[in-house]
Amino acid sequence: MPGSSLWLLPPENHPLNQKLITLIEQTASAFGSSDLFIPHVTLTSDLVSPSSYGSEPQKWLDNLALPAADSVHVIFEKLQSEDIYFRKLYIKCQKAEGLKALAAVCRKQVGHEDEVTARKWAEENYNPHVSLLYHDCQQVDATGLEGTTKLVQEQGIGLSELGEASSWTGGRVVLVATEKPTSEWRPIAQRIL
Secondary structure, three states: OOOEEEEEEOOOOOOHHHHHHHHHHHHHHHHOOOOOOOOOEEEEEEEEOHHHHOOOHHHHHHOOOOOOHHHOEEEEEEEEOOOOHHHOEEEEEOOOHHHHHHHHHHHHHOOOOOHHHHHHHHHHOOOOEEEEEOOOOOOOOHHHHHHHHHHHHHOOOOOOOOOOOOEEEOOEEEEEOOOOOHHHOOEEEEEEO
């Protein structure tokens, strides 16, 4: 990816953190991928130019006008797969109003779109999800989805149900230098909602 990205992570002490880390590791192993990454919902990808935050990424992130934590809800829906490297296998998330608003605010504030365009993008194109697999393989078929569903259940992660096992509120917005190789993707700035 040519630029940096803004991601939403679960709150630091949320039980889904470790469960999702383990699930990503198990999924990568099951499909023969070496790409591991921290669990996240992408808010906007490869749009943040490193020149926009320069040598002060934390200051840049702290200056973004982000919504309050209690308005941002990540709610898991179901497993899906696309024939796209970064969306090879993922947990689709409900496009809840607060999450959509956060994505639109981030999209607008990285300086690429006005408010109307950013809101339209969030409404029509934003696809909130938690990736489980980055891989250069075929789209995951029904058998692969079924096997992954078992891994999800073994981790105690819920799909299409309410509760701590399938959702979180608020979280941490992180800036990640996604212009680097995947193995080097680490947050360079973090802000708690």
